[in-house]
Amino acid sequence: MSSAANSFGNAERGLSPADLQQVRFSRASMLHPGYVDTEVDRVVHRAAEELARHIGEKAQLREQVRTLQAQLNGVPAHEPPSEQAVRILASAQQTADNYVAEAEQFSRQVTGEARAEYEEAVRLARENAGAIIQAAQEAAARLTGPAPAGPDRGGRSVAELEEQVAYLKAFGQACRTQLRSYLEALLSDVESEWGRADPAALPTAVRPPAQRAAPEGGPDRSTTFEANTTAEDPPAGGPADGVTAGTSARPAS
Amino acid sequence: MDIPAMRANFAKAAATGDEAPLYFYSHLFLSHPETREMFPVSMAHQRDRFFTALGDVVTRVDDLDALVPILRQLGRDHLKFGVLPAHYPAAGASLLATLEHFDPDWSPELAKSWAEAYDVVATVMLQGAEEAAGQPAWWDADVVGHERRTLDVAVLRIRPRARYDYLAGQSLSLETELRPRLWRYYSPANAPRPDGLIELHVKARDGGPVSSALVRSIGVGDVLRLGPPIGHLALDGESDRDLLLVAGGMGVAPLKAMVDQVARHGPPRRVDLFAGFRTAEQVHDRADLERLAQENPWLTVTLAVSDDPTSDLAQGGIADVVLRAGPWTSREVCVAGPGPMVEETVARLREHGVPPQRMSSEVFAPSRPGPSVDGEVTE
Incomplete structure (x- = not known):
């Protein structure tokens, strides 16, 4: 066999049908007759065919493996999870759920209590403020009342009296502001009432000057009106009445 | 499809209360672990909802006209969870396994009916999802304003990064990274504006994980994820009635x-x-x-x-x-x-x-x- 015959079937690539087909045997000498060419050729040819068949089959199998793998990934055609696994995961999930629920419950309780406490604190503060204001009103009534307490109570010094005068002045100012906004609200109510009855008669650029809410629905009107009538008295009757009207509106101001 | 038989079979699973959905989700997560991350840590409410929804579908299955629009919407809505078409057969297999598990009289005919019914439902949902193919599965929205108004109410202003169409009166679902996989519905307090801003009013519920986070922890610069809008209240576009x-x-x-x-x-x-x-x-x-x-x-x-x-x-x-x-x-x-x-x-x-x-x-x-x-x- 020649070197060509020896080198066929490169170890790297494996044996290809072409390798077999290209193989050439050297001519036999007259003294030592070699194989019959045709026989060798036939064997080589058959080997090549055989190899080709193997290669084809391999490709086919590879393809088959690939499609099976794809099926395996796409469809849960494989083994379903075992009962035991499902049970274990289910109880683990339930444990987790319980922890989360407990945390939520705890948070609900804590915020709920905090809110209750906050509301209670605000309520107390309001009541407190109301009591202070009432005390101030009483004090004011006493001061402006029958006669000045007289110099004999000089102990309640000038400074103290001055303080109260300043307070009353501020109060008067507050009452006046309050009164003005009530009047303005009344005015805007009247306007809107008028406007509702006859929108065309309303001046186009009407913008009620009040900072209060724009006219509201029916039932509210009567309340506003009442509040205004009460508030109208004070200039004549002294600050006390005005104060009452003022306190009710205070939280909003 | 043998609808009465399916209803009888479903009733058996539903009668077990939490057991059946617990089994379903455990089965699903074990056979398709990648689906687990679409759900929140606590599955308690999810389980209620799943079987309620399924029950609704089963009771209406012979009224496809009513069911189809709902299912389409549902399919569209599921996109935001990251649901892919491949997940539908996965859920179907786990559903059948669950229904089989809780019914001693399970039969191949029942399996066939359920498989057919599920196939219809999944197909319609997938159609709903495909119709929305031009839209994002969800919208990221930047929080550009956050104002505490009372002890437990905040007004948020958010701006979606992509165009977000909705109608006045509709509501949208949203998720925050602080509470992953918990979606909640809120109604915008404004009609769509040219600058895209949306105003949301949020009240912190005692112990409510999402609402509390939205009121107390979220701030300007945070990002919310929005689902598609859904309709409830709507103005009759034709009417000019007062x-x-x-x-x-x-x-x-x-x-x-x-x-x-x-x-x-x-x-x-x-x-x-x-x-x-x-x-x-x-x-x-x-x-x-x-x-x-x-x-x-x-x-x-x-x-x-x-x-x-x-x-x-x-x-x-x-x-x-x-x-x-x-x-x-x-x-x-x-x-x-x-x-x-x-x-x-x-x-x-x-x-x-x-x-x-x-x-x-x-x-x-x-x-x-x-x-x-x-x-x-x-x-």
Whole structure:
């Protein structure tokens, strides 16, 4: 066999049908007759065919493996999870759920209590403020009342009296502001009432000057009106009445 | 498809309460671990919802006309969870395994019926998802404003990064990274604006993980993830009938959006908005509502309190306040708020003479997550 015959079937690539087909045997000498060419050729040819068949089959199998793998990934055609696994995961999930629920419950309780406490604190503060204001009103009534307490109570010094005068002045100012906004609200109510009855008669650029809410629905009107009538008295009757009207509106101001 | 047999079989699974959905999800997560991350840590509420939704589908399965639009919406909505077409057969297999597990009389015929029914449902849902192919599965939105209004109410302003179309009165679902996989529904308090800003009113529920985070932890610069809008309240686009809007508490949001809609796009119509709260302190959007009433001569806003005798606001339950100010018989009416308030208001207005077909309403319930077949909405 020649070197060509020896080198066929490169170890790297494996044996290809072409390798077999290209193989050439050297001519036999007259003294030592070699194989019959045709026989060798036939064997080589058959080997090549055989190899080709193997290669084809391999490709086919590879393809088959690939499609099976794809099926395996796409469809849960494989083994379903075992009962035991499902049970274990289910109880683990339930444990987790319980922890989360407990945390939520705890948070609900804590915020709920905090809110209750906050509301209670605000309520107390309001009541407190109301009591202070009432005390101030009483004090004011006493001061402006029958006669000045007289110099004999000089102990309640000038400074103290001055303080109260300043307070009353501020109060008067507050009452006046309050009164003005009530009047303005009344005015805007009247306007809107008028406007509702006859929108065309309303001046186009009407913008009620009040900072209060724009006219509201029916039932509210009567309340506003009442509040205004009460508030109208004070200039004549002294600050006390005005104060009452003022306190009710205070939280909003 | 043998529908009575399927219903009987479903009833057996449903009768076990939590057991069946627990089995279903465990089965699903074990056979397809990648689906686990689409769900929140705690599955408790999810389980309720899943079987409720499935029960709804089963009861309506012979009324496909009614079911199809709901399923399409559901399929569209599931995109935001990251659901892919491949997940549908996975869930189907686990569903069948569950139904089999809880039914001693399981038969191949039943399996075939369920497989067919599931196939129909999945196909319709997938169609719904495909119809939305041009849209993102979800929208990222930047928080650009966060204002605490009361102890537990905040007003958020968010700007979606991509165009987000919705109608005044609709609501949207959202998720925050602080509470992954917990989706909640909120109603924008404005009609769509050219600059894309959306105003949301959020009330922190005691122990509510998402609402508390939105009120107390979220700030400007955070990102929310939005699902597609879903419709509940809506204005009849054709009508220019005068409007009566009645809100209880957080129900103000969608109705304010409707006022905004009328202001921006008309048609010109009178609008009377009534909003009831427990105390004056809880009126979380007073300044803005009063400003709207001042700016728009066609609008009146009446705020009322039911439990705050010293307040200068209208006194009484909101239904009483509304009816005192009537008559409303010619109006188109929208009502939004807590369940009892909505029920009472709608009933009283019907008595008053408003035809039911001219009233729409939306119940704002303390939150529970995710899409149901009926697309429940929460504050």
